[in-house]
Amino acid sequence: MPDVELVLRSTHVITPRGMHPASVAVAGGAITAVLPHDAGVPAGARLEDLGDDVLLPGLVDTHVHVNDPGRTEWEGFSTATRAAAAGGITTLIDMPLNSLPPTTTVAHLRTKRETAAGRAHIDVGFWGGALPDNLADLRPLHEAGVFGFKAFLSPSGVDEFPHLERAHLARSLAEISGFGGLLVVHAEDPHRLAAAPQRGGPKYADFLASRPRDAEDTAIAHLVEQAERLHARVHVLHLSSSDALPRIAAAKARGVPVTVETCPHYLTLTAEEVPDGASEFKCCPPIREAANQDLLWQALADGTIDCVVTDHSPSTADLKTDDFATAWGGISGLQLSLPAVWSEARTRGHGLVDVVRWMSARTARLVGLGSRKGAIEAGRDADFAVLAPDDAFTVDPAALQHRNHVTAYAGRTLHGIVKSTWLRGERILADGEFSEPRGRLLSRTD
Numbered sequence: 001m002p003d004v005e006l007v008l009r010s011t012h013v014i015t016p017r018g019m020h021p022a023s024v025a026v027a028g029g030a031i032t033a034v035l036p037h038d039a040g041v042p043a044g045a046r047l048e049d050l051g052d053d054v055l056l057p058g059l060v061d062t063h064v065h066v067n068d069p070g071r072t073e074w075e076g077f078s079t080a081t082r083a084a085a086a087g088g089i090t091t092l093i094d095m096p097l098n099s100l101p102p103t104t105t106v107a108h109l110r111t112k113r114e115t116a117a118g119r120a121h122i123d124v125g126f127w128g129g130a131l132p133d134n135l136a137d138l139r140p141l142h143e144a145g146v147f148g149f150k151a152f153l154s155p156s157g158v159d160e161f162p163h164l165e166r167a168h169l170a171r172s173l174a175e176i177s178g179f180g181g182l183l184v185v186h187a188e189d190p191h192r193l194a195a196a197p198q199r200g201g202p203k204y205a206d207f208l209a210s211r212p213r214d215a216e217d218t219a220i221a222h223l224v225e226q227a228e229r230l231h232a233r234v235h236v237l238h239l240s241s242s243d244a245l246p247r248i249a250a251a252k253a254r255g256v257p258v259t260v261e262t263c264p265h266y267l268t269l270t271a272e273e274v275p276d277g278a279s280e281f282k283c284c285p286p287i288r289e290a291a292n293q294d295l296l297w298q299a300l301a302d303g304t305i306d307c308v309v310t311d312h313s314p315s316t317a318d319l320k321t322d323d324f325a326t327a328w329g330g331i332s333g334l335q336l337s338l339p340a341v342w343s344e345a346r347t348r349g350h351g352l353v354d355v356v357r358w359m360s361a362r363t364a365r366l367v368g369l370g371s372r373k374g375a376i377e378a379g380r381d382a383d384f385a386v387l388a389p390d391d392a393f394t395v396d397p398a399a400l401q402h403r404n405h406v407t408a409y410a411g412r413t414l415h416g417i418v419k420s421t422w423l424r425g426e427r428i429l430a431d432g433e434f435s436e437p438r439g440r441l442l443s444r445t446d
Contacts, residue, residue, distance in 0.1 A: 029424030058090025058383030070100025088385030120439030145443030
């Protein structure tokens, strides 16, 4: 065992045993021991005494659109990973769209990795994409190290990433399950969407009516049916409809290998408060009513929903027009996800231990990084966030690190300030100052 190089000490350390005083020893980029708070500091080691600030494992965000290469004016690896680090996120998994090219072949994965190399402030892995015409590319992508495959069951919004019809879904899911892979799915039924009233304009109520709950419910029902038939692992992305929860809970009870995520914007924002014309709130599926939100929180508490991720999906400001029908749909949330979720969780009786379970431990486990990420315990990567949980701030869009300063949280008061972020025992952010990029490109095969 290498000699201890660093000890981080706090009266509030979140480990798999809960939150308690501790000293965390680090050597060679890994946690070597979690010791009593008053443990002696080994000779030659540096002590970082964090006082009463909370030391928690770096968050793992498995749903991020970096859009690089090809749409770098929307985001990019440098800006996205800076925003993530500022929010206490130390690992992200990049979605196969909206970059050009999309990550749907091994050659395109190579392009993506070459683009990210040397520019990532945190660790980055990659999803592959499942399209109607790339069935033969799925196994090679899996062997090349993608963490799973993203598919849409309705139009994605970009022409280069078409959705899977039901026959395509069955073929792709059979192929992926054949090599033990994971399919992660944007589940909205295109026929239910087409049947919904489609009115353009600035009224949020009209946009909400155009993406009804039954579009999610129908698509999820079919996805669960296929997963059960094929004994295939599936993951429901960005769940917003609480009406789907009973079906999901029943499937889990039957042993269907289905997991589910939701997002900070569904847990903290409500349809009732979205101003007309404010397309910074537009996402698909949409932000729904307060009563729906209450049921999502209940499902998090009982485990029906497994985890919380950002679905960070930025664009240039000009694409966020006041017409909800044509404005780009996506919310930028990397930097604010932890304080947003924590601010709401604390009012609902949840603690930071719960937040860490939803945003770090379970997300790491979802993508097979559970032995390296997602917890403060010996043998894991020394990835940490230091949080002042009771400190509040008002969201100033100009202070955000992502490329385009558009946010649905502008002017909101949130609790929880990330004071520093650490990657493999190196401080990558402190008091708003960033180190040089130190992130690694991760592979499922590492």
